[in-house]
Amino acid sequence: MTKHQQDAGAQAAMRRRITERCDQLGISREDLAAKAGMAPPYLSYLTETAPGFDPAGLLRVAAALGLSYQELTEGRADAAPGQQGRVARPALVRLTEEECWERLGGHGVGRIALPDAEGPTVVPVNYLVDGHTVVYRTAPDAVGACAAGDPLSFQADRVDEQLRNGWSVLLVGTAERPTPPEAAALDDRADQGRPWVGPARQLWIRVRPHRVTGRRIGTVDPSGHLA
Missing domain, CATH: 1.10.260.40 (lambda repressor-like DNA-binding domains)
Incomplete structure (x- = not known):
């Protein structure tokens, strides 16, 4: 086999x-x-x-x-x-919405999910948190180069090595194209010593969420206490 x-x-x-x-x-x-x-x-x-x-x-x-x-x-x-x-x-x-944003922090690695005729297309992305939105940088001809108004979702999570606990945050919303001044400022943030995978100074996409949800994953011990 x-x-x-x-x-x-x-x-x-x-x-x-x-x-x-x-x-x-x-x-x-x-x-x-x-x-x-x-x-x-x-x-x-x-x-x-x-x-x-x-x-x-x-x-x-x-x-x-x-x-x-x-x-x-x-x-x-x-x-x-x-x-x-x-x-x-x-x-x-x-998680409350505030707790979701706290866990996302200022930057990290997550996934975007885009609708497709055969099911969702999921692509890993580096992201920055900008206000109460998430932005990521991509090439103009890449899968993640959404048009303004396109529906998309963003997810980020962290789980420990033993898969015992962690958290997961999901944003559901629409895509926006930052203005040139906004994109230049985002380029400067992304280039300030942080490792970044993907094309430099090309296209930024903003995920404008209309729903923010999250879950914390813990364990309940035999006495009923949540860890």
């Missing part, structure tokens, strides 16, 4: 686990997407790709289902005798 076949089999098994867990909880895929803080098309896209593509997104799905990351992606192992119900479980906590 090739690696591609193994990956396809693992993804199919994970989708079955999601369906079975949704049936157990009495929720739809749309309900699950809402609990995980993502659009239903992105949830479908996420479960069709390798787990390494967006582990934070999968962790949010797992937490929304009351499963650990490993239980979602690899299957549930039997707990040791006497330990049933005493294992720490992941939990999702909603």
